[in-house]
Amino acid sequence: MIGQFNWAGVLEFLPELGTGLYYTLLISIIGLLIGFILGAIFGLGRISRNKFYYGISSFYIEVIRGTPVLVQAIWIFFALPLITGYNMESVTAGIVVIGINSGAYIAEVVRGSVQSIDKGQVEAGRSLGLTHHQTMRYIVWPQAFKRMIPPLGNQFIISIKDTSLLSVILVPELMFQGRLIASNYFNAVEIYTTVAVFYLAITLTLSYVLRYIERRLDVQ
Amino acid sequence: MITVKDLHKKFGDNEVLKGINCEIKPSEVVCVIGPSGSGKSTFLRCLNVLETITSGEVIVDGFNLNDKKTNINKVRTEVGMVFQQFNLFPHKTVIQNVMLAPEKVRKISSQEARERGMKLLEKVGLLEKADQYPSQLSGGQQQRVAIARALAMEPKLMLFDEPTSALDPELVGEVLEVMKQLALEGMTMVVVTHEMGFAREVADRVLFMDQGVIMEADTPENIFSNPQNERTKAFLNKVL
Numbered sequence: 001m002i003g004q005f006n007w008a009g010v011l012e013f014l015p016e017l018g019t020g021l022y023y024t025l026l027i028s029i030i031g032l033l034i035g036f037i038l039g040a041i042f043g044l045g046r047i048s049r050n051k052f053y054y055g056i057s058s059f060y061i062e063v064i065r066g067t068p069v070l071v072q073a074i075w076i077f078f079a080l081p082l083i084t085g086y087n088m089e090s091v092t093a094g095i096v097v098i099g100i101n102s103g104a105y106i107a108e109v110v111r112g113s114v115q116s117i118d119k120g121q122v123e124a125g126r127s128l129g130l131t132h133h134q135t136m137r138y139i140v141w142p143q144a145f146k147r148m149i150p151p152l153g154n155q156f157i158i159s160i161k162d163t164s165l166l167s168v169i170l171v172p173e174l175m176f177q178g179r180l181i182a183s184n185y186f187n188a189v190e191i192y193t194t195v196a197v198f199y200l201a202i203t204l205t206l207s208y209v210l211r212y213i214e215r216r217l218d219v220q
Numbered sequence: 221m222i223t224v225k226d227l228h229k230k231f232g233d234n235e236v237l238k239g240i241n242c243e244i245k246p247s248e249v250v251c252v253i254g255p256s257g258s259g260k261s262t263f264l265r266c267l268n269v270l271e272t273i274t275s276g277e278v279i280v281d282g283f284n285l286n287d288k289k290t291n292i293n294k295v296r297t298e299v300g301m302v303f304q305q306f307n308l309f310p311h312k313t314v315i316q317n318v319m320l321a322p323e324k325v326r327k328i329s330s331q332e333a334r335e336r337g338m339k340l341l342e343k344v345g346l347l348e349k350a351d352q353y354p355s356q357l358s359g360g361q362q363q364r365v366a367i368a369r370a371l372a373m374e375p376k377l378m379l380f381d382e383p384t385s386a387l388d389p390e391l392v393g394e395v396l397e398v399m400k401q402l403a404l405e406g407m408t409m410v411v412v413t414h415e416m417g418f419a420r421e422v423a424d425r426v427l428f429m430d431q432g433v434i435m436e437a438d439t440p441e442n443i444f445s446n447p448q449n450e451r452t453k454a455f456l457n458k459v460l
C-alpha cells in the first residue's frame with residue numbers, strides 16, 4: 001500500500017479543513033480567554049480566607065478536574081438544554097466547555113503561582129504601609145504571573161487538543177471536518193495526518209510565542 | 221515612642237511571649253539579644269503587627285496597636301522594618317524598590333520619589349547600583365538597599381530583625397556601618413542582633429530576652445560587664 005497514498009488529493013479538501021481550523025482556533029482562543037478569567041477568579045478563591053468563596057472555588061475545581069471533558073461536553077450540550085429548556089448552538093457550547101474546563105486547571109495554576117511567592121515579599125510590602133490590595137498588585141501578582149507562564153502554556157496546549165473532543169457535540173472543528181472527509185472519501189491516512197500537522201502547527205506556534213514572552217519578561 | 225505593657229503572644233496553644241513590658245524613648249537605640257526561640261523576632265513583629273497581638277497593650281507613636289479601630293497601615297508608614305532575608309522585590313530595580321512605597325502610599329510624585337530614593341541610595345553608598353536588579357547585588361548591598369527602602373517612607377522608628385545574620389562575615393561591617401550612622405542621626409531603633417560588638421558600641425540599652433520575657437534590661441556596659449540575671453550570664457558566656 002505504501003506509495004499509493006494520494007497526498008496531493010488533500011489539497012482538494014483544504015477549504016473544509018480550513019473551516020475546521022477556524023473553529024478550532026475560535027473555540028480555543030475565546031474558550032481560553034474565558035478560562036483565564038474563571039481561573040483568576042477561582043484561583044484567588046482557593047487562597048481566600050472567605051469560607052464561602054473558598055468553598056465555591058474548591059467545588060468548581062474538584063468537579064471539573066474530576067470528570068472527563070467528553071462528559072462535560074455531552075452534559076452541557078445534551079443534558080443542560082433538557083433542564084433549562086434553553087438550546088445552545090454547538091459552537092457556543094464548545095466555547096463554554098473549553099472555558100469551564102480550562103478555568104478549573106488555570107485556577108490551580110494561579111493558586112500555585114501566587115502561593116509560591118515567598119511570604120517575606122508580602123511582609124516587606126505590608127511593613128512599608130502598602131495595603132493588602134497594593135501588595136498583591138505591585139509585588140505578588142507581577143512575580144506570580146511570570147511563574148504562571150510555563151504551566152499556563154501547558155494548559156493552553158492541552159485545551160487546544162481537547163477541542164478535538166468537541167466533534168461529539170457536532171462542532172465543525174478540525175477533527176470533525178477530518179472525520180467527515182475521511183469517512184466519505186476513504187483517505188483516512190492522508191486526512192488524519194494533515195489534521196495532526198495542523199494541530200502541531202498551532203501548538204508549536206503557541207510554544208514559541210510563550211517562550212518568547214517568558215524571555216522578554218525575564219529581564220533581570 | 222513605644223510603650224509595651226504585659227504583651228502576650230500565642231501561636232495556637234504555644235505561648236511565645238509571656239508578658240513583655242518595656243518603654244522605648246524617641247532616638248533611643250535598643251538592642252534585643254537572647255537565645256534562639258526566645259521570642260525576639262515575634263516581639264519585634266508585634267511592634268508593627270506583622271504578628272497579631274494576643275493580649276496586652278502596645279502603643280507605638282501614640283497608636284494603640286491592639287485596638288481594632290487603629291489603622292495599622294497608617295502605623296506601618298511610621299515604622300520601617302529590615303528583615304534578615306532582605307526581602308527586596310526581585311522584579312524591580314534598586315531604585316524602584318526604594319520608590320514604590322513613597323509613591324503608592326505617601327502619594328508623592330514619581331520624580332520626587334526618585335530624588336528622595338537617589339539621596340538615600342547615596343547615603344547607603346549604592347548610588348551607582350540604582351538601575352540594577354537585586355539579584356545583581358551582594359548580600360550586604362541588598363541589605364543596604366532594604367534599609368534605604370525602609371527609610372524612604374521617612375519612618376519615626378526602625379525595626380531590624382537580625383539584619384546581618386544572613387550575610388557572609390566580610391559583608392557584615394558595611395551594613396552595621398549604615399545602621400550606626402542612622403543611630404547617630406537620632407533614629408529610634410530596635411535591633412534584634414547577635415552582633416554583641418554592635419550592641420555594646422551603639423545601643424543605649426540592651427534587652428535580654430529568654431523564654432518569652434525580658435529577663436534583664438540595662439545599659440550595654442552593665443549587661444555585658446556586670447549582668448545581674450543568671451540566665452543573662454549563662455547566655456553571654458556562650459556567645460562572647
Ligand SMILES: Nc1ncnc2c1ncn2[C@@H]1O[C@H](COP(=O)(O)OP(=O)(O)OP(=O)(O)O)[C@@H](O)[C@H]1O
Pocket residue numbers: 231234236254255256257258259260261262263
Ligand atoms: N508563625 C509561627 N507559628 C507558630 N509558631 C511560631 C511562629 N513564629 C514563631 N513561632 C515560635 O515562636 C517561638 C519564638 O520564635 P521567634 O522567631 O520569635 O524566636 P527568636 O528569638 O527570634 O529566635 P531566633 O534567634 O532563632 O530568630 C519559637 O518556638 C517558634 O517556633
Ligand SMILES: [Mg+2]
Pocket residue numbers: 260261262381382
Ligand atoms: Mg528571630
